[in-house]
Amino acid sequence: MNIQKLIRPNILKLKPYASARDEYKEFTAALTFLDANENPFETGLNRYPDPQQVLLKTRLAEIKGCNYNQLILGNGSDEILDLIFRTFCEPEKENVILLPPTYGMYEVLANLNNVEIIKVPLTTDFQPDISSILEVINSQSKILFLCSPNNPTANSIKKESIEVLIENFKGIVVIDEAYIDFSEFESWVSRLDEFPNLIVIQTLSKAYGLAGVRLGLAIASEEIITVLNSIKPPYNINQLTQETALKRLANLDLVKNQINVIKQERFRVISEIKSIKIIHKIYPSDANFILVKVDDANKRYQQLINQEIVVRNRNKEPLCENCLRLTIGTPEENTKLLTVLKSLI
Numbered sequence: 189m190n191i192q193k194l195i196r197p198n199i200l201k202l203k204p205y206a207s208a209r210d211e212y213k214e215f216t217a218a219l220t221f222l223d224a225n226e227n228p229f230e231t232g233l234n235r236y237p238d239p240q241q242v243l244l245k246t247r248l249a250e251i252k253g254c255n256y257n258q259l260i261l262g263n264g265s266d267e268i269l270d271l272i273f274r275t276f277c278e279p280e281k282e283n284v285i286l287l288p289p290t291y292g293m294y295e296v297l298a299n300l301n302n303v304e305i306i307k308v309p310l311t312t313d314f315q316p317d318i319s320s321i322l323e324v325i326n327s328q329s330k331i332l333f334l335c336s337p338n339n340p341t342a343n344s345i346k347k348e349s350i351e352v353l354i355e356n357f358k359g360i361v362v363i364d365e366a367y368i369d370f371s372e373f374e375s376w377v378s379r380l381d382e383f384p385n386l387i388v389i390q391t392l393s394k395a396y397g398l399a400g401v402r403l404g405l406a407i408a409s410e411e412i413i414t415v416l417n418s419i420k421p422p423y424n425i426n427q428l429t430q431e432t433a434l435k436r437l438a439n440l441d442l443v444k445n446q447i448n449v450i451k452q453e454r455f456r457v458i459s460e461i462k463s464i465k466i467i468h469k470i471y472p473s474d475a476n477f478i479l480v481k482v483d484d485a486n487k488r489y490q491q492l493i494n495q496e497i498v499v500r501n502r503n504k505e506p507l508c509e510n511c512l513r514l515t516i517g518t519p520e521e522n523t524k525l526l527t528v529l530k531s532l533i
């Protein structure tokens with residue numbers, strides 16, 4: 189597969205922004221920096237951050253089992269999704285394939301970039317409708333977005349379905365693995381060598397407990413990552429984010445323990461919620477949230493708000509009539525949710 193042919197001509201021609209510091213692999217205090225018009229007096233943050241994020245990417249490559257050159261970091265994975273649109277999709281000419289109900293930003297970013305959207309709803313068990321997808325894709329279809337585990341449905345997409353889709357789609361396949369750390373399925377990062385058109389998206393906003401710092405990542409072939417890195421804003425990962433993330437990644441046992449607690453709590457919430465009358469259906473979850481069908485989503489959503497509990501009302505989404513999406517909280521928060529749900533009439 190010729191990836192270069194999938195890239196927009198203006199991106200191929202583009203000469204990336206380069207700062208003097210791109211020439212240094214690592215910052216050393218011994219250098220006298222008179223290149224970037226900073227204030228020279230020490231505040232702890234008076235210097236621009238490392239534009240290549242060398243230390244952070246080295247650590248993440250180690251954790252994710254990929255090469256350093258297969259990694260791009262973004263100001264949240266939302267930033268990387270936007271970069272992917274801008275790299276591959278010619279506005280007003282090309283299209284992307286979305287499988288609703290799914291993460292809302294794919295549609296927002298397509299509209300922002302003026303790229304046509306072709307929607308192929310998931311089946312009733314929230315799996316891709318393979319034959320319909322293969323039927324609608326055309327020569328202008330540039331990206332297929334797969335979210336696994338999927339938001340808001342919480343289930344993962346079957347491995348075999350993803351294989352068929354990657355093998356048959358001639359554009360870029362993005363697998364959004366924002367919730368992979370809660371999943372029983374293996375990450376597709378280990379399969380990147382087989383699929384040159386695959387981009388895997390992950391984030392530190394969920395299992396890693398760092399939604400506040402905004403750090404997302406994409407892992408793909410070096411060829412794709414080189415292009416994405418060349419068009420990213422130069423200092424997109426700020427100093428505080430790089431430092432905070434490195435600290436968090438130094439203690440993976442803590443992260444793993446929290447993931448285990450969240451998964452145990454998911455099990456407890458699901459088993460207790462089953463007996464609550466207003467809950468009509470609980471969908472299988474491979475993530476840190478569950479989708480439930482209730483008798484009247486708008487009414488129950490409001491009642492929960494009145495009890496100071498905020499959940500997500502997904503009633504307006506296709507296939508999600510009367511559905512609420514419940515994030516798994518701390519054991520105390522979950523107990524509060526269960527108590528309030530039991531009391532609703």
Ligand code: PMP
Nearest residue numbers: 264265266291339366391393404
């Ligand atoms: N992908 C999915 C499936 C998500 O649910 C979210 C956040 N809700 C994101 C990506 C964005 O994550 P980030 O915080 O890294 O921008």
